[in-house]
Amino acid sequence: MKGLESIKNLVTSFLKSSESYEKSVDEFIKELQKTLIKADLNVKLVFEFTKSIREEALKSEPPPGVLRREWFIKIVYDKFVNLFGGEGEAQVIPKKLPYILMLVGIQGSGKTTTAGKLALYYKRLGYKPGLITTDTYRPAAYEQLQQIASTIGVPFYGSKGDSDPVTIAVEGINKLINEYRCNIVIIDTAGRHGYGSEERLLEEMKELANAIKPDEVLLVIDAYIGQKAYELARKFHEYTPIGSIIITKIDGTAKGGGALSAVVATGAKIKFVCDGEKLEDIEVFNPKKFVSRLLGLGDLESLLKKFEVLEESKEIEKRVEKMITSGRITLRDVYLQLQSLRKLGPLKKVLEMIPGFSLIPSLTEEQLKLSEDKIKKWISVLDSMTYEELDNPSIIDRRRMRRIAVGSGTTINDVEELLKYYEQLNRLIKELRRKRGLLSKLGVKGLGT
Numbered sequence: 001m002k003g004l005e006s007i008k009n010l011v012t013s014f015l016k017s018s019e020s021y022e023k024s025v026d027e028f029i030k031e032l033q034k035t036l037i038k039a040d041l042n043v044k045l046v047f048e049f050t051k052s053i054r055e056e057a058l059k060s061e062p063p064p065g066v067l068r069r070e071w072f073i074k075i076v077y078d079k080f081v082n083l084f085g086g087e088g089e090a091q092v093i094p095k096k097l098p099y100i101l102m103l104v105g106i107q108g109s110g111k112t113t114t115a116g117k118l119a120l121y122y123k124r125l126g127y128k129p130g131l132i133t134t135d136t137y138r139p140a141a142y143e144q145l146q147q148i149a150s151t152i153g154v155p156f157y158g159s160k161g162d163s164d165p166v167t168i169a170v171e172g173i174n175k176l177i178n179e180y181r182c183n184i185v186i187i188d189t190a191g192r193h194g195y196g197s198e199e200r201l202l203e204e205m206k207e208l209a210n211a212i213k214p215d216e217v218l219l220v221i222d223a224y225i226g227q228k229a230y231e232l233a234r235k236f237h238e239y240t241p242i243g244s245i246i247i248t249k250i251d252g253t254a255k256g257g258g259a260l261s262a263v264v265a266t267g268a269k270i271k272f273v274c275d276g277e278k279l280e281d282i283e284v285f286n287p288k289k290f291v292s293r294l295l296g297l298g299d300l301e302s303l304l305k306k307f308e309v310l311e312e313s314k315e316i317e318k319r320v321e322k323m324i325t326s327g328r329i330t331l332r333d334v335y336l337q338l339q340s341l342r343k344l345g346p347l348k349k350v351l352e353m354i355p356g357f358s359l360i361p362s363l364t365e366e367q368l369k370l371s372e373d374k375i376k377k378w379i380s381v382l383d384s385m386t387y388e389e390l391d392n393p394s395i396i397d398r399r400r401m402r403r404i405a406v407g408s409g410t411t412i413n414d415v416e417e418l419l420k421y422y423e424q425l426n427r428l429i430k431e432l433r434r435k436r437g438l439l440s441k442l443g444v445k446g447l448g449t
Contacts (some may be wrong), residue, residue: 007033010367011073011295021068025057042230042261045171053079077291084260084287085245085269090244092271094127097183100173101210101247103206104236105220107191108259114220114274115188116148116244117282122184123154123273130155130182130344132172134165137201145188152279155180164192165204166211173212174405206239216243218271221262223249233262247285256420299325328428331390334422335382377410378418384408393422 011033016025029050036046042241062071066156070137101118105111114134117127131149133156135141142158149156169187176182209217220231237302250273265269270285335349359391382390384407389396396404401415408414 007032007296010035015069021072022058024069025054025072026223028076029054040225040229041262042264045230045264047210049079051084052128052408056405073295077295080295081287084263084290085285086287089284090269090271090288094215096215098177098185098186099183099216100185100188102187102209102212102214102217102240104189104217104240104242105191106222106232108224109139109191109220109222109225110274111191111220112144112188113148113277113279114246114272115145115186115247115284117154117274118186118272119149119154119184120152120279121282123152127184128154128180128182129184129186130157130176130180132171132176132185134168134187135160136163136168137167137190141188141190148279155182165208169212169400183408185354187212193278202235203241205236209240209388217241218244219262219266219268220248221244223247233265237266237268242266242268244268246270246272246274248274250275272380279438328419329422329426331358331382331385331393331422334418334425335379335390374417376390377408377414378421380408381405381410381415381418394421 010028013022015029017027018280019027032053033046036049037043041391056079057072060071060075062068066074074104101110103118112135115131119131122129131154133141133143133145137339140397145160146156155176157168159168159171162168171183172187176185190201194196215338216242219236221233225232233242233245242314245266247270248262260270262268270287273280273285274280335432381404384404385396390403396415396419398412401412404415405412
């Protein structure tokens with residue numbers, strides 16, 4: 001989004017700055033505020049957002065092995081991702097069928113074209129969409145949506161002689177679902193400005209929603225809208241709770257921040273973005289990808305990868321901690337460990353983070369080091385085992401080994417080698433539990449007791 005692009009320059013400057021960490025953070029926050037306000041993001045939102053970044057940046061401590069400046073960029077990244085809807089892409093698959101979508105937005109936001117884009121998008125996913133226009137104010141609305149429906153080959157309903165949007169919508173839904181067997185119905189409503197003289201139109205929108213009870217209301221926001229987006233979106237939301245947001249004209253030279261203010265005003269997530277005039281120009285919004293581009297993190301991919309590895313490391317730590325507490329390990333645990341080792345490196349490196357590991361000198365680096373080839377073989381071996389064998393390896397005799405080897409395309413020696421590795425880990429876990437218990441009795445702390 002134009003207007004927000006200079007944020008990536010702030011990230012680069014911050015990482016290269018020779019100033020103290022605290023001063024660099026203050027400078028970054030100050031410049032970020034200017035950038036967001038220039039981009040038409042709501043002023044109150046800007047100060048609340050940057051305040052939360054500053055507080056976490058100055059109070060929280062980075063995990064081991066992570067520089068404070070790297071940690072700061074991760075904080076900024078997470079805050080932006082959260083602002084735009086959190087992890088992963090928006091949920092676009094209908095939870096039920098038939099599914100009724102009602103589009104609302106101000107005049108000129110591209111709502112009618114967006115209705116067509118949605119119909120084409122869902123048609124390509126294998127659904128049977130249909131289009132309805134309830135706009136009785138704009139003379140060309142009927143012809144425009146009818147033409148779009150004809151172009152993409154989906155059913156259309158409208159009524160030029162009827163001035164009641166509720167009647168049109170109810171009759172249209174009935175016809176599209178029962179006669180044309182549509183399982184997704186997309187309703188284009190009249191555009192409204194949301195202020196003063198448009199109050200009656202907002203009431204009409206509310207009546208329409210109450211009558212047809214749509215499964216989802218989508219607010220269509222023009223990326224050019226500017227500062228008024230926040231109040232406008234809030235007002236729409238008061239009349240008809242917004243389920244999600246579609247941002248149009250994101251490809252232009254618009255500042256864009258105003259449209260993003262609508263996310264906060266309604267509490268809804270951005271579901272789609274439209275980046276062109278063609279009916280194919282619509283894509284599912286992905287907060288993580290958008291923020292990565294926004295912050296220029298394409299150049300800092302290794303930094304994000306570092307944090308991904310740390311997160312995975314934490315998960316292994318939790319599992320190992322649970323093993324030590326229970327004194328028991330299964331081949332399921334070994335399977336998950338093998339899947340992760342390619343990213344995390346030698347197991348000993350991971351285990352050294354676990355309290356008490358340093359007390360066990362019996363296992364060397366070489367004993368715990370695994371080659372890529374061996375990891376692949378052992379994963380195949382584990383995939384060939386039954387649940388009973390994974391949970392209780394002691395039942396695996398020579399006959400079972402032969403079956404497992406044949407099923408995994410490996411040898412009996414490979415199966416035996418994996419079981420020996422499992423026994424090594426099992427002894428390690430039991431020894432750690434014994435040492436921890438002994439030190440706990442002696443009053444030694446810091447081992448998770």
